[in-house]
Amino acid sequence: MPGLPTTYATTTLRDGVVSLGTRRFPHGELGPDTVVIKPDHLGICRADAKEIHGSRDVMADRGPLFGHELVGTVAFAGGRTGFRPGELVTLNPNITPTRTTGFAEYVLVRGTGKQLDQAVVRVPEPHIRDTPWMPEPFACIVHALDKLLDLTGLPALHGKRVGIIGAGCAGLMFAMYARHLGAPVAVFNRGEPRRAFARQQGILADHEIHPLTDAEAAAHRGGYDIVIVAPTIATTELLETAAGLAADGAVLFVYGGTRAGDTFPTGAADVDTIRRRERIESVTHQGKRLELSGAYGCFREDYEKGFRLHAEHPQDFPLEKLTSRRITPEEFPHRVMDIAAGRADFPGKVLIDVTARHSRAHS
Ligand SMILES: NC(=O)c1ccc[n+]([C@@H]2O[C@H](COP(=O)([O-])OP(=O)(O)OC[C@H]3O[C@@H](n4cnc5c(N)ncnc54)[C@H](OP(=O)(O)O)[C@@H]3O)[C@@H](O)[C@H]2O)c1
Known part of the structure; x- marks a missing residue:
């Protein structure tokens, strides 16, 4: 597929150990029901730490949450998905377990048109790339x-x-x-x-x-x-x-x-x-x-309302201020394992900036 690589970076969580590695890109899976997202920013959620630690009940209908907070661009959209390459999107992990981890260079989400309409949500805020927050x-x-x-x-x-x-x-x-x-x-x-x-x-x-x-x-x-x-x-x-x-x-x-x-x-x-x-x-x-x-989980409509609230009432919803730290993908495995083990604890949200080279504290 033009534009998509032969290999890509992704993380693996096995027996409480998170590792970053390179995998062959699964070109064979790029069917009509698949959307591929290339994340720009990812968030570390308490649920990620719990899954490393083994202290979270994984719901079969949505699968593990490890790597579910992200904002990125559609890199591939199958013919039945309703999406187009280049669209700015985020993920709703509460819809289908048929997806790969978000802690990767590319994320594959597969489902019916109806499922994908809920699982992949368009982001109406282009500036979210400059001042990121997690929808x-x-x-x-x-x-x-x-x-x-x-x-x-x-x-x-x-x-x-x-x-x-x-x-x-x-x-x-x-x-x-x-x-x-x-x-x-x-x-x-x-x-x-x-x-x-x-x-x-x-x-x-x-x-x-x-x-x-x-x-x-x-x-x-x-x-x-x-x-x-x-x-x-x-x-x-x-x-x-x-x-x-x-x-x-x-x-x-x-x-x-x-x-x-x-x-x-x-x-x-x-x-x-x-x-x-x-x-x-x-x-x-x-x-x-x-x-x-x-309450538990959310739907596309909740994301859309969230975007409206943020756009119309920025003073009431300073969501960007929740970011306490930005790290690189290379730093991610040891940082997240430190968080899961209780060796490190950061207030607010730790973001993985895929374009960043060095970690830096956010003011
Ligand atoms: N219902 C849903 O759909 C949904 C969605 C997302 C998340 N969640 C859940 O929401 C919870 C909070 O997530 P978060 O993102 O806010 O996590 P977070 O940013 O990591 O904050 C964790 C909070 O828990 C407190 N805490 C931890 N252990 C405690 C204890 N033993 N006694 C008192 N306070 C304790 C921490 O207080 P300190 O500062 O004192 O450590 C901190 O305020 C998690 O359980 C997560 O799984 C639910």
């Missing part, structure tokens, strides 16, 4: 908060006090969107580095970010109508902290960190299924009635 994690947040409104029947969040556990990428984007929908927000984070990052980047004001231990303070206990749980791991202790923040009748919305079999309160509601199936269920915790809910 997938934002689309998941848009989807999740819209799902919360849908499940609770709320038209917006005006007058609702929103508490968020975790100032990781997810927690910060929840804060942006909840504020945009009219809610005052309070984000609680265990460690100081992510709290400092959120303040320094101007994403959260001083009064919006707190140590997790403050969740126990009288000023916060029982003070929130919606509590969003968005840490790496939703331990029973963290869910209890979230329940403590919740007012009677509040929504406890679990976004991240559950695994098959997890329950809350212990032995009661199946919190992992509630999250992955996007349900809402009433539970009682320490005499308090709570609506336990959650």
Whole structure:
């Protein structure tokens, strides 16, 4: 195929070890149902680290997530795909498992026209190459908060006090969107580095970010109508902290960190299924009635709404400011293994700049 190489660089994840190597380009797979994307920028997600570590349940309907946050250009589009070479696109990994890892020079996605229409999403922002941000994690947040409104029947969040556990990428984007929908927000984070990052980047004001231990303070206990749980791991202790923040009748919305079999309160509601199936269920915790809910994944429509929100309200959604570090593809294997092993931890988003030669801190 003209323009496509005979070999390409790609990563392999095997037994917790990530390695960068060269593979023969699979020209034989360039059929009418295949799109090939050449990424410009890739994001490291907490899910990537969990898959290296072996602490993530992989869903059969979408496959491993290792290497799913990316923005790039269509390098090949089969006749039935509806795409054209040269289009600026991103990936929705929640649609089909028939794709190769994004941590590569080329990514192959195969599916029916209907699947590809959801799995490959056009990016309407050409300048995303100069000031990159990752559309997938934002689309998941848009989807999740819209799902919360849908499940609770709320038209917006005006007058609702929103508490968020975790100032990781997810927690910060929840804060942006909840504020945009009219809610005052309070984000609680265990460690100081992510709290400092959120303040320094101007994403959260001083009064919006707190140590997790403050969740126990009288000023916060029982003070929130919606509590969003968005840490790496939703331990029973963290869910209890979230329940403590919740007012009677509040929504406890679990976004991240559950695994098959997890329950809350212990032995009661199946919190992992509630999250992955996007349900809402009433539970009682320490005499308090709570609506336990959650969300999982996203659709093309969520990406499109995310792009609109970012374009129309850039002040509300400073998504570029989430980037804390840019690294080269060569640095990626050891950096991501350090993150997975807990030897390194960066606030915000670490981006792999395929065009970069040296790592550099982002201001
Ligand atoms: N539902 C979905 O569709 C969806 C989509 C994407 C991601 N997720 C999930 O969302 C979660 C957060 O992702 P992210 O991108 O925001 O990750 P991230 O940027 O790496 O942030 C991780 C957050 O978890 C906190 N944390 C980790 N372990 C903790 C513990 N034991 N106690 C208290 N806090 C703890 C960290 O706090 P410190 O600063 O104190 O370490 C940090 O705030 C992950 O579980 C991810 O899998 C869900």
